[in-house]
Amino acid sequence: MSRIGKKPIAIPKGVEVTVDGTIIRVKGPKESKELDTMGRVNISLENGELRFGLKEDTREGRAFWGTYRALANNMIMGMVKPFEKKLEINGVGYRAAVNGKNLEMQLGYSHPVVYPIPAGVEITVDKNIISIKSSDKQVVGQIAAEIRSKRPPEPYKGKGIKYVEETIRRKAGKTSKK
Secondary structure, three states: OOHHHHOOEEOOOOOEEEEEOOEEEEEOOOOEEEEEOOOOEEEEEEOOEEEEEEOOOOHHHHHHHHHHHHHHHHHHHHHHOOEEEEEEEEOOOOEEEEEOOEEEEEOOOOOOEEEEOOOOOEEEEEOOEEEEEEOOHHHHHHHHHHHHHOOOOOOOOOOEEEEOOOOOOOOOOOOOOO
16 A cells, blocks of 8 residues: 555645546646546545545556655645755856856856756756756756756865766775886
């Protein structure tokens, strides 16, 4: 049994949820989203709570039960408070700035690295910290991973782009023979 799938989702104030067959529509103060469950789970909306149930008791059915519940919960929570990831830039001469709809980064290459900011995503830069905010948790994680991949942190000096909460395992450099 899915421990996640069993939990009902309480719908906060300011968020409107409607169920139309297999599609869940979530409308918040700024935007609206929808999730199509493709008939893999039972959905019910009652007393200000969204509940999910098993359609068929198989291994795949139980996996979909917890997955769709988690996806719907992320959509609803994103409407109330946007999800955020922070990246830290380490290195001499490494910097970033937001120019219009682009994030421009100097990462030690011979050219600036330009990352176009997608619609619905807010990116801000404060000193050496890049903050990514959006109501969609998957988009925030994907954008953070793409930006980090432009210059991943290296283990000798720790230079590169890393998540703020990430720790880099450092390696010892070469030692001279004496």
